[in-house]
């Protein structure tokens with residue numbers, strides 16, 4: 001056979017971490033045999049217990065996805081109707097949407113240039129008598145300034161919720177990231193390092209939240225004849241939980257492969273003028289969820305031009321988070337958004353690019369990506 005020019009396969013930006021199909025088939029047989037496919041089954045309960053240990057937290061409540069989990073976290077804290085919740089616009093749509101779905105008003109705060117998380121030094125200026133909570137996002141797994149946010153929350157009597165969708169297994173000084181604030185949400189979506197295809201959880205230390213969150217996740221049904229609250233259906237089913245248990249056995253291996261890939265990228269990219277690699281603080285363990293780079297003015301291309309260049313070469317990258325939430329039709333016309341100082345967000349949303357990042361990305365492909373960045377290809 002005559003081979004013509006070799007066509008490079010598309011390089012995806014991410015790939016789901018999936019357990020071996022034979023192992024999935026094996027647990028599916030067991031679930032089918034038990035006929036218990038959802039509603040707090042045995043896989044669900046075992047996964048919750050194992051996650052308490054992996055995440056080093058007191059309580060884990062599992063959910064069918066991270067968005068319903070976050071919605072429930074905000075609901076569980078009984079914030080006054082219509083009150084203001086300070087949050088970041090440099091996040092996925094679900095974060096501010098969950099605030100609005102709870103009939104609360106998101107007030108957007110600027111972010112820090114280094115971590116790209118909510119800027120704790122700018123929070124106090126936004127606090128009014130109507131402020132009831134802060135929702136921080138540990139974006140790309142970089143932790144928010146949890147200690148400063150805690151001090152502010154105590155001073156003003158605010159609740160704190162963290163969106164840790166990107167920060168599975170991250171620790172600050174050996175403390176699981178799910179221990180900070182009142183409640184933390186993790187997403188187990190297929191794109192996440194640890195996934196249950198769709199899924200998520202809440203973590204918290206307050207024992208009194210166990211029953212509240214159980215009820216809110218299960219239509220308010222506490223027992224056969226007792227409906228205690230106006231709950232939603234947020235339950236994780238047995239198939240999701242079983243996939244989660246299998247993935248718990250392999251996520252560390254994936255993390256290790258990503259750590260090696262990060263080292264490879266770091267070594268290469270740190271030599272390229274005009275590209276900044278955000279650095280994880282030394283006391284924080286990296287979750288290895290994303291590999292973001294920041295395109296500075298002295299790089300020959302803008303972020304958008306670089307994105308297009310990659311695309312033309314069949315390499316998919318992500319302008320994560322462009323647009324910022326404050327650019328969405330549903331938020332941009334709010335007076336507080338129009339008046340807000342969001343200078344760092346509005347700069348970084350045009351500079352950040354997430355590169356392909358997953359354990360099965362070959363060294364060859366990673367080198368090709370670096371070559372494109374460095375104008376060698």
Ligand SMILES: Cc1ncc(COP(=O)(O)O)c(C=O)c1O
Pocket residue numbers: 065066067068091092094095137163165166187188189199200
């Ligand atoms: C920062 C952030 N928050 C919330 C979510 C929503 O989680 P889920 O997709 O599990 O509903 C995601 C993404 O998936 C996210 O990236």
